[in-house]
Amino acid sequence: MGKKLWVRLLLLLVVPGFLFTVSCAQKEIKTDTVMLEQQQAEAEAARLAALEKAQAEELERQRVIEEAQLRETQLREEEAMAYEKAAAREMFMNEDIHFAFDKSLLTSMAQDILKKKAEWLRDNPGNTVVIEGHCDERGTTEYNIALGERRALAAKVFLTDLGIDSSRLSTISYGEERPVDPSHNQEAWAKNRRAHFVIE
Amino acid sequence: MINKRSNPVCLKILNLPGDLRLFCVEVKQIMKGSIFIFFKKVCPVAIIFSLIVPFSCWAGYDYIDITTPSLRKIPMAIPLFKTMSGNKKEVKLSQSASELLAETLDFTGYFKMLESDTFLEDLQKTGIVASKINFNNWRGIGTELLITGSVLAAGDKVEMELRLYDSFKERLLVGKRYTTSDKGSPRKIIRRFCSEVIYSLTGSRGIFDSKIAFVSTGSGNKEIYICDFDGHNSRQETHNKEISFFPAWSSDGKWLAYTAYKKGKMGLYIKHLKGKQGVVVAKKGINISPAWVPGKFELAATLSFSGDQKIYLLTGRGKIIKRLTDKWGIDCSPSFSPDGKKMAFVSDRSGTPQIYIKDFDSERVDRLTFHGKYNTEPSWSPRGDKIVYSAIENGEINICVVGFDGRESIPLTRHTGYNESPSWSPDGSLIAFTSTRDGLYKIYVMTVYGTDQRRLLVLPGNQTNPKWSPNVIN
Incomplete structure (x- = not known):
């Protein structure tokens, strides 16, 4: 009986101890x-x-x-x-417009170019333009000054007819004095018979 | 005002015996004061004229009929002038003066200068007066007109005696003695004598006091230049550095009108050549092709301020008097008849540029040119009977002349590129024009018959637009 008790006591002590230990250990793990x-x-x-x-x-x-x-x-x-x-x-x-020899009539191609120019003038209302009239070297200096002016005026009239204020367009004739191509052949003459546009 | 020294008085005395005639011409000149003008304005040194050896000859006969088309040149001999003391200066002057005389007279186109190596006589050995000349020796080589001369240089004075003989009639036609202190060229004396020679042979004073205005690009821009009738002494008149052209002389030779661009604007400038007076007509549009009304301080020019290129009459001060043409289109290049009653001009009223004549009395306008599609630049002859102009045909530009006798116009140039801007000499015997026959535009001179076409002057660049001045001393 005594031994049994001791075992029980021991157990009583040990088990909770174990228990304690277990619980302690468990707790530690948990943390x-x-x-x-x-x-x-x-x-x-x-x-x-x-x-x-x-x-x-x-x-x-x-x-x-x-x-x-x-x-x-x-x-x-x-x-x-x-x-x-x-x-x-x-x-x-x-882009110049070109003319036939001794003529100041606007060709249909010249008119198309002038329509584009009118558009530009409408888009840029602040700009004024000088239209220069030019001729080829053939013919006489005096007559060519007059002809150059008629070419410039023809372009000006066309543009004003398209609604561009004439006060924005001035003209000057250089006759045969300022060729773009100084050669003496048909090709050069065709290039030189022109109205040229200068934005002021 | 115009041509002071050739007025009807001279023509009236043509029928007097030669010696008296020479005398009259001298007296008349003194009376007209032209010598004083000459002293004062032309010659920087004194040139004294004196009548030498009143010689009996009959000169009521025209050697050169300037109104008849005649291509025959009169054979003329100008032997080396006799040197009076034989000094170096005289020898040099004898050479240069006789050559210059031959050259200057040759310019007129009236003479055929005989080669000096054919001459059988030497003035140094014979003499210059008729009694010392063996005319047989001159006739033998074909001489019809002989000019003898002597040179005397003493101190700073030079005396030159010059005589024109008809070698067939053995008559003195002109005899003059000139004294000068000019150390330079004998050019002034020679021109003066040439004027006498031509006057005695044609009844007209010729061209020896005239000048030619023209346009040259030598400076890089078109500027106006002026030279003597024979191309000497050229000088630049305008310095605008843009474009200057269309020179036009007033009929007293004192004013020059022209067109110039300045800062891109075109104006008609009317300027006194010596003074600083002048005006600018710078209306809107073009202001071109001036032409003075003969004997008046008025000029015509093409203006386009109305929007249409029309010819207007302006005062010499640039004020518009009236409009002279009225049809729609281009009207330009006016040229007046010598009496100022008619005006030739260019118009494109028919569709192509053609020459028209306006009669101011009747207000009628008649078309002058019908042949070809481009006839411009009319210039009315100072004798009133012809108009020269330039015509474009078959890729050439030629100078043509047309009279008022209904005959067809005659081309004076052919196959020589572009020949343009004809301008009459003041006596109507020569035409100056521009041609590309040698490449660039250069100025040439020819007779009214289209003969003797030769280059007037050598300058760099293009030379265009020659305008012959009246024959007056300014």
């Missing part, structure tokens, strides 16, 4: 897991934050790129427009 979980959560949060940040950065970067691209396109468009405008202006300045 570790929580910490781990916390850490994991934190890490996750950080990761998320970093990701978010990266995403935001990426977005920002893309936005910047997009903006730059947009700006570039805009610039390019503006450039293109400016170029187009300059080209139109160039065209206006460089």
Whole structure:
């Protein structure tokens, strides 16, 4: 009986001890897991934050790129427009209308060119223009000054008929004094019989 | 005002015996004061004229009939002038003056200058007066007119005696003695004597006091230049550095009108050649092709301020008197008849540029040219009987002449490129014009018959638009 009691007592002591031990050990494990979980959560949060940040950065970067691209396109468009405008202006300045020998009548081709010129003049209401009348080298200097003027006036009348204010158009005749091609052949003469437009 | 020294008085005395005639011409000149004008304005040094050896000859006979088309040139001999003391200066002058005389008379186109190596006589050995000349020796080589001369250089004075003989009639036609202190060229004396020679042979004073205005691109721009009738002494008159052209002389030779661009604007400039007076007509449009009314301080020009190129009459101060043409289209290039009663001009009223004549009394306008599609630049002869103009045909431009006798016009140039801008000499014997026969535009001179076409002057660039002045000393 005594021995049994001692065993029981011992058991009584030991088991709870064990129990205690177990419970203690268990508890310890439990704490570790929580910490781990916390850490994991934190890490996750950080990761998320970093990701978010990266995403935001990426977005920002893309936005910047997009903006730059947009700006570039805009610039390019503006450039293109400016170029187009300059080209139109160039065209206006460089595209002469041509005449037959000893004539100041406007050919249909000359009329088409003049219609384009009228458009340009409408788009650029601030500009005034000098119409120069020119002739080929054949014929006499005096008569060619008169003929050159008639060519310039023919162009002016056509443009005013298309609604361009005559105060924006002045004329001068250079007769045969300013050839574009100084050669003495049909091709050169055809080029030289012209009305030329100069934006003031 | 015009041509002071050839007026009807001279013609009346043509029938007097030669010696008396020479005398009369001298007296008349003194009376008209032309010598004083000459002293004062032309000659920087004194040139004294004196009548030498009143010689009996009959000159009521025209050697050169300037009204009849005649291509025969009179054979003329001009031997080396006799040197009186034989000094170096005289020898040099004898050479240069006799050559210059031959050259200047040759310019008129009336003479055939005989080569000096055919001459059988030497003035140095014989003499210059009729009694010392063996006319047989001159007739033998075909001489019809002989000019003898002597040169005396003493101190700073030069004395030159010049005589024109008819070698068949053995008669003195002109005899002059000139004294000058001019150390330079004998050009003035020679021209003066040439004028006497031509006057005695034709009854007209000739061209020796005339000038030619023209346009040259030598400076890089079209500018107006002026030279003597024979191309000497050319000088630049305008310095606008843009375009200057269409010079026109007033009939007293004192004013020049022309068109010039300045800063891209065109104006008609009317300027006194010596003084600073002048005006600019710069109306809207073109202001071109001036032509003075003979004997008046008025000019016609093409203006287009109305929108249509019309010819207007202006005062010498640039004020519009009236409009002279009225049909719609281009009217330009006026040229007046010598009496100022008619005006030739160019108009495209028929569709192509043609020459028309307006009669101011009747207000009638008649078309002059019908042949070809481009007839412009009329110039009315100073004798009143002809008009020269330029015509484009078959890729050429030629100078043509047409009279008022109903006959067809005659081309004076052929197959020589572009021949343009004809202008009469003041005596109506020569025509200056521009031609591309040698490549660039250069100025040439020919007789009214189209003969003796030769280059007037050598300058860089293109020379165009010659305008012969009246024969007056300014």
